[in-house]
Amino acid sequence: MADKILKKLNIKVWRQKNASSKGKFETYTIENISTGSSFLEMMDILNNELIEKGIDPIAFDHDCREGICGTCSLYINGRPHGPDTEVTTCQLHMRKFKDGETITVEPWRAAAFPVIKDLIVDRTAFEKILQAGGFVSVNTGGVPDANTIPVAYEDAEESMDAAACIGCGACVAACKNSSAMLFVSAKVSHLAKLPQGQVEAKKRARNMVAKMDELGFGGCTNTGACEVECPKSISITNIARLNREYLVSRLSR
Amino acid sequence: MSKFLAASIGRKFLMSITGLFLVAFIAVHLTLNLLLIFDDSGELFNLGANFMATNPAIKIMEPLLGLGFLIHILWSFYLEFQNWKARPVKYDKKNMSGASSWASRNMLVLGALVMVFLIIHIINFFWVIKFDPHTMSTIVIGGEEMEDTYTLVADLFKGSVAYCFFYILGGLLLGFHLSHGFWSAFQTLGLNNKYWMKRWQAIGYAYAIIVAIGFAAIPLYFLVKF
Ligand code: HEM
Numbered sequence: 170m171a172d173k174i175l176k177k178l179n180i181k182v183w184r185q186k187n188a189s190s191k192g193k194f195e196t197y198t199i200e201n202i203s204t205g206s207s208f209l210e211m212m213d214i215l216n217n218e219l220i221e222k223g224i225d226p227i228a229f230d231h232d233c234r235e236g237i238c239g240t241c242s243l244y245i246n247g248r249p250h251g252p253d254t255e256v257t258t259c260q261l262h263m264r265k266f267k268d269g270e271t272i273t274v275e276p277w278r279a280a281a282f283p284v285i286k287d288l289i290v291d292r293t294a295f296e297k298i299l300q301a302g303g304f305v306s307v308n309t310g311g312v313p314d315a316n317t318i319p320v321a322y323e324d325a326e327e328s329m330d331a332a333a334c335i336g337c338g339a340c341v342a343a344c345k346n347s348s349a350m351l352f353v354s355a356k357v358s359h360l361a362k363l364p365q366g367q368v369e370a371k372k373r374a375r376n377m378v379a380k381m382d383e384l385g386f387g388g389c390t391n392t393g394a395c396e397v398e399c400p401k402s403i404s405i406t407n408i409a410r411l412n413r414e415y416l417v418s419r420l421s422r
Numbered sequence: 423m424s425k426f427l428a429a430s431i432g433r434k435f436l437m438s439i440t441g442l443f444l445v446a447f448i449a450v451h452l453t454l455n456l457l458l459i460f461d462d463s464g465e466l467f468n469l470g471a472n473f474m475a476t477n478p479a480i481k482i483m484e485p486l487l488g489l490g491f492l493i494h495i496l497w498s499f500y501l502e503f504q505n506w507k508a509r510p511v512k513y514d515k516k517n518m519s520g521a522s523s524w525a526s527r528n529m530l531v532l533g534a535l536v537m538v539f540l541i542i543h544i545i546n547f548f549w550v551i552k553f554d555p556h557t558m559s560t561i562v563i564g565g566e567e568m569e570d571t572y573t574l575v576a577d578l579f580k581g582s583v584a585y586c587f588f589y590i591l592g593g594l595l596l597g598f599h600l601s602h603g604f605w606s607a608f609q610t611l612g613l614n615n616k617y618w619m620k621r622w623q624a625i626g627y628a629y630a631i632i633v634a635i636g637f638a639a640i641p642l643y644f645l646v647k648f
């Protein structure tokens with residue numbers, strides 16, 4: 170499919186100087202954007218133009234630009250990572266937009282993800298949840314031989330599916346409750362399914378959920394929006410597993 | 423324990439346990455109420471109502487049911503308030519319809535409307551039967567004198583088209599609430615996996631449709647027939 174040129178786009182974007190300032194929407198126009206460019210390339214072009222005009226460029230998160238690091242965010246036209254499915258914003262292309270369209274770009278909105286500047290939010294909260302239980306203890310020493318710990322195929326598959334989570338936070342952004350349950354459930358599941366994860370299994374779900382609550386994320390009401398908007402299609406069956414692990418550990422005490 | 427019930431999953435645990443308790447009640451309630459439209463003499467329904475009114479097990483269940491409703495409703499507001507606090511700055515443009523069902527996003531609205539229905543429903547029947555029984559006529563079935571609950575219900579529907587529509591609406595609202603609530607309860611309890619996801623959802627939809635159509639059919643029957 171040959172690339173076309175989008176003659177004119179209006180980009181309505183959230184501008185906020187720093188964490189403590191109020192912030193507001195600004196609308197910029199941008200012309201002649203190829204449908205083959207990625208959304209972030211479009212943002213780069215816009216930023217160049219802003220710099221030439223002496224306007225502070227729009228701050229947004231990005232790193233790998235190949236859909237694997239989870240750094241890029243952006244709530245585009247009412248959806249995290251924009252109108253495409255199973256992609257991060259860096260993998261979203263301008264062919265998903267129409268000429269003359271107004272594209273609304275907002276930061277992730279959650280009490281636990283405060284805005285630092287413009288479209289950049291602080292996602293340290295995810296780090297803190299991981300520190301609360303998203304780890305395994307191992308003995309130091311030589312590398313163990315391969316296949317000394319047998320893992321059933323099904324378990325390995327489920328564990329790897331959950332481990333695909335890149336910690337982007339789209340699940341929180343998509344959820345009407347700003348719940349981090351999909352992220353936490355992915356992190357609990359990929360360890361719960363492996364023998365290596367059993368040592369801390371009893372406490373892991375409890376500690377991570379307690380941390381999640383403490384940081385101000387909302388609770389899950391099973392709308393399923395997270396699974397649909399997750400770029401890695403993490404399944405909400407992981408949330409059922411997290412609920413199970415959590416309830417068993419709480420009620421068996 | 424109080425810490426558990428205030429934690430996010432604990433809150434949901436209470437919602438799902440009370441929700442499933444209410445689901446069980448609704449199944450019994452609907453089954454009995456359907457006797458209203460299968461016997462125009464009212465005998466079957468009156469026998470059923472009399473059995474429920476005099477059964478000691480039901481006497482025990484009644485306050486439990488009230489408690490179940492109370493906890494479910496109070497906790498639903500508490501839970502939604504906590505979730506609402508988790509997003510202090512709202513989005514300017516939202517497009518959530520593709521990713522989640524309308525019912526799942528509006529459980530509190532649906533629940534609150536069911537609650538309004540419930541209050542009026544209680545005033546209509548439960549209150550009269552419980553506290554004003556002398557205003558009801560009595561009937562003798564099989565040598566036993568009992569309150570004529572059938573006439574109480576039938577007269578309301580025969581006498582008011584508005585009430586018929588109100589009760590039809592009540593059934594539909596509850597159906598919508600359950601279209602999400604049923605499978606959600608099992609998910610919350612952790613009784614779900616990739617095989618059961620589709621099954622719970624299918625059973626939930628079937629249950630929701632039966633509840634909605636079942637309850638709506640009763641006023642509809644009186645509306646059409648009388
Ligand atoms: C009367 C007022 C009611 C209110 C205010 C109310 C409100 C709510 C709310 C806010 C939720 C949580 C949303 C969610 O988890 O997705 C919920 C869940 C639920 N409700 Fe209700 N509800 C009411 C009545 C009922 C009734 C009559 C039934 C059953 C016949 C019922 C069954 C359920 C079930 C099964 C759940 C799912 C629990 C879960 O998700 O874990 N509710 N309700």
Ligand code: SF4
Pocket residue numbers: 239333334335336337338339340341351352355395398399400401402403
């Ligand atoms: S579960 Fe999906 S949406 Fe949530 S952080 Fe992980 S990859 Fe992102």
Ligand code: FES
Pocket residue numbers: 230231232233234235236237238239240241257258259260
């Ligand atoms: S920049 Fe790494 S996933 Fe988008």
